[in-house]
Structure formats: structure tokens, C-alpha cells
Amino acid sequence: VDLSADLAGVRLRSGVMTASGCAAAGRELAAFTDVAALGAVVTKSVMLAPRSGRPTPRMAETPAGMLNSIGLQGGGVDALVEHDLPWLAAAGATAVVSVAGGDPDEFGEVARRVVTSPAAAGVAALEVNISCPNVANRGLVFACDPGSSAAVLRAVRAAVGDDVVLLAKLSPDVTDLVGIARACVEAGASGLTAINTLLGVDIDVRTMRPRLAVTTGGLSGPAVRPVAVRCVWQLRAAMLAGLLPEVPVVGTGGVAGPEDAFQLVLAGASAVQVGTALFADPSTPARVDAGLRSLLAERGLASLGEAVGHAHRP
Numbered sequence: 001v002d003l004s005a006d007l008a009g010v011r012l013r014s015g016v017m018t019a020s021g022c023a024a025a026g027r028e029l030a031a032f033t034d035v036a037a038l039g040a041v042v043t044k045s046v047m048l049a050p051r052s053g054r055p056t057p058r059m060a061e062t063p064a065g066m067l068n069s070i071g072l073q074g075g076g077v078d079a080l081v082e083h084d085l086p087w088l089a090a091a092g093a094t095a096v097v098s099v100a101g102g103d104p105d106e107f108g109e110v111a112r113r114v115v116t117s118p119a120a121a122g123v124a125a126l127e128v129n130i131s132c133p134n135v136a137n138r139g140l141v142f143a144c145d146p147g148s149s150a151a152v153l154r155a156v157r158a159a160v161g162d163d164v165v166l167l168a169k170l171s172p173d174v175t176d177l178v179g180i181a182r183a184c185v186e187a188g189a190s191g192l193t194a195i196n197t198l199l200g201v202d203i204d205v206r207t208m209r210p211r212l213a214v215t216t217g218g219l220s221g222p223a224v225r226p227v228a229v230r231c232v233w234q235l236r237a238a239m240l241a242g243l244l245p246e247v248p249v250v251g252t253g254g255v256a257g258p259e260d261a262f263q264l265v266l267a268g269a270s271a272v273q274v275g276t277a278l279f280a281d282p283s284t285p286a287r288v289d290a291g292l293r294s295l296l297a298e299r300g301l302a303s304l305g306e307a308v309g310h311a312h313r314p
């Protein structure tokens with residue numbers, strides 16, 4: 001079974017990759033699993049300058065999944081291109097670099113530094129994170145409307161030129177998912193990643209206070225999987241209806257096993273990402289990869305591509 005994935009002209013050896021934010025730049029993962037076998041390692045969203053992130057506690061586990069309010073903690077883009085991307089390349093891994101910014105110009109400059117660096121050869125695509133739930137103080141996602149989303153994608157496209165694959169990472173916390181997706185594609189996105197985390201609050205009934213220092217956090221894990229499938233479904237349905245240009249969708253949200261990944265593919269995802277499940281088992285992507293091959297073979301499908309959007313067939 002051919003599990004390779006096509007992302008707007010870039011071929012990944014597997015359609016199973018990591019999700020941004022859950023494995024930094026892959027070093028921790030490499031102790032447990034073969035990073036060179038992954039479709040890609042998607043690095044933690046990076047901004048121009050180093051950032052300490054939001055006050056702790058900034059992670060909370062719930063029975064339904066995990067809440068985080070990390071707040072874009074990280075070493076900044078120059079450290080990423082000097083240290084992390086060369087390390088990933090030496091490990092034989094393909095990188096997808098998630099870029100972020102406080103405004104469109106910062107997004108553009110971060111992206112420019114990645115694609116003009118000596119390490120750019122190992123970068124298959126940039127994921128443009130317009131949907132971090134932990135930037136604004138009001139608990140709003142950064143780009144939650146078509147206009148601000150388009151402004152970011154335009155700035156990044158202008159900074160990197162025509163040949164770089166750009167995936168716009170979408171939030172589930174919006175009413176007009178398809179409108180935002182369309183704005184992103186028209187402004188230069190080559191594909192879409194759905195979904196980022198879903199805003200939540202968890203309260204400790206013993207202390208009677210929110211568990212996270214900043215109250216709200218992004219929910220990930222099993223609870224958001226049906227939300228992710230819904231978002232991928234809506235995007236694919238809009239493409240089939242001619243309401244959205246046909247671009248690849250990367251599905252992410254609550255993938256812990258092959259059947260979760262298969263649902264996203266059947267809904268319309270050309271590739272999938274594994275995030276929160278990495279914390280419990282860093283070899284989850286390898287298990288998802290092997291299990292997806294079996295699921296496809298059992299159904300007489302020779303490639304991942306044949307299954308993409310299959311659930312929409314009449």
C-alpha cells in the first residue's frame with residue numbers, strides 16, 4: 001500500500017506526520033521513534049524573538065483531553081534555523097516549519113528567514129499558524145476572520161515567493177470556517193491544516209480556581225477528534241460544491257490510532273498529524289502508519305490518495 005502523500009506538489013514519504021507543538025523540533029521524539037520514517041516533523045510554532053510563554057501552570061489534563069496555554073514559548077527563528085533544522089536534516093527527517101507572528105509583517109519575516117536559510121532544503125512546507133488560541137489576552141484566536149487571515153497569508157506569500165508550499169492552520173473556534181479557508185487560499189495558501197486546539201476552561205473544584213494561570217487554554221486529544229473530522233468534512237464538502245478552491249487538507253485533532261486517522265482521510269484529509277497522543281506514546285505515528293496500511297489493504301485500496309474524501313461519495 002502506497003501511504004505517501006501529495007501536498008500541493010510536494011511528496012511526503014508517509015501521510016502521517018507529527019502535529020505542531022507536541023514534539024518541539026523532534027529531538028525528544030528521536031529517542032523513541034524513527035523520525036526519518038515520519039511524513040514530516042512539524043516543528044513548534046516559532047516567532048522572531050525568543051519567548052518565555054505564558055505563566056504556569058499552563059498545561060492541564062482532563063479525562064477528555066489536554067488543555068494548554070503555552071503561549072508560543074520558544075527560542076526564536078534564528079535558533080531554529082541554526083540548530084534545530086540542521087539537526088532534523090542530519091537525522092534524515094523532513095521538516096514542516098510552523099511559523100507565527102504578532103502581526104502579518106512578523107509572520108512574513110519569520111517565514112523569510114526559514115526559506116532563505118541553508119537548512120531550507122530539508123523543509124517541505126511552512127505551516128502558517130494563524131490560529132494560536134494563546135496570543136491575545138481576551139482568549140481569542142489571532143486570526144478568526146477572513147480579513148486578518150488573508151493579511152497574514154499575503155504577507156507570508158510575498159516573503160517566500162511562489163514555490164514554497166504554505167499550509168494555513170485553521171481554528172475550530174470560528175463560525176465561518178469555509179470563508180476563512182477561502183480567504184487563506186485566495187491570499188496564497190497552497191493547502192489547509194485543520195484543526196488547532198479548541199478553547200476550553202478547566203476548574204479545580206478543590207481550590208475553586210481555574211487550573212491554568214491564564215484561565216483559558218487550547219483543548220486537544222480525544223474530545224476534539226469529532227470536531228476535527230467535522231472541519232475537514234466541511235472543507236472537502238465546500239470544495240466539492242465549488243465554494244472553495246481544491247487544495248490539500250491536512251487533518252489533525254485527537255488522532256491516537258489508525259482509525260482516527262482513517263476517519264480524517266475519509267472526510268477529506270490528504271495527510272494526518274498526531275499530536276497529544278505523542279505524550280502517552282511517542283511511537284503513535286508509526287502505529288498509525290502501519291494500521292492505516294492495513295485498513296486500506298482490507299478495503300482493496302492501493303494508496304492513501306484513493307481514500308481521500310471517500311466518505312463524500314454518493
Ligand code: RRO
Pocket residue numbers: 021045068069070071072073100129131132133134196197218219
Ligand atoms: O503555544 C501555544 O500556546 C499554542 C499554540 Br502557538 C497553538 O497554535 N495552539 C495551542 O494549542 N497552543
